[in-house]
Amino acid sequence: MKLYKIKKSKIDNKGRGLYASKDIKEGSKIINYIGKIITNKQVDESDKYDNGKPIYLFTLNKKYTMDGDFSWNTAGLINHSCDPNSQYDGIGLKIWITAIKDIKKGEEITCDYGFGFDKDYKQFPCKCRAKNCCGYIVREESRWRINKKFAMKNKKKLVNNSK
Ligand SMILES: [Zn+2]
Numbered sequence: 001m002k003l004y005k006i007k008k009s010k011i012d013n014k015g016r017g018l019y020a021s022k023d024i025k026e027g028s029k030i031i032n033y034i035g036k037i038i039t040n041k042q043v044d045e046s047d048k049y050d051n052g053k054p055i056y057l058f059t060l061n062k063k064y065t066m067d068g069d070f071s072w073n074t075a076g077l078i079n080h081s082c083d084p085n086s087q088y089d090g091i092g093l094k095i096w097i098t099a100i101k102d103i104k105k106g107e108e109i110t111c112d113y114g115f116g117f118d119k120d121y122k123q124f125p126c127k128c129r130a131k132n133c134c135g136y137i138v139r140e141e142s143r144w145r146i147n148k149k150f151a152m153k154n155k156k157k158l159v160n161n162s163k
Pocket of ligand 1: 081082127129132134
């Protein structure tokens with residue numbers, strides 16, 4: 001029995017997501033993230049990968065990248081959350097979605113997309129509704145940059161209000 005089923009997502013209201021079809025234990029492999037293996041050189045040289053859909057690209061190692069931008073890649077439906085219950089695990093040239101928490105039947109399966117923080121971060125708003133959501137899809141290690149921006153804005157407001 002598969003550990004997931006495809007349903008309309010609560011996070012991405014235009015799209016679908018994967019949901020746990022039964023209770024999943026922390027550490028379980030849920031689904032394979034599949035795609036086409038290309039060389040990192042191809043990524044650098046092809047227009048297709050020019051900021052179009054970075055969501056689907058995974059660097060596997062120094063030489064290869066997985067392009068998961070295909071309709072047959074069911075794991076590509078997994079949505080980002082700032083408080084994810086799963087992660088992408090690269091094992092050799094394979095990528096597994098592994099549970100990093102116990103997941104209850106019916107919960108949406110989520111991962112941290114791991115986007116870096118750059119000038120384009122505003123293109124990818126996050127609607128995960130986690131308590132720690134920073135408002136954009138940015139990997140955990142870089143979120144402080146956004147939080148800092150928010151904090152600065154609020155600080156300015158406070159200063160203005162006190163005048
Ligand atoms: Zn979020």
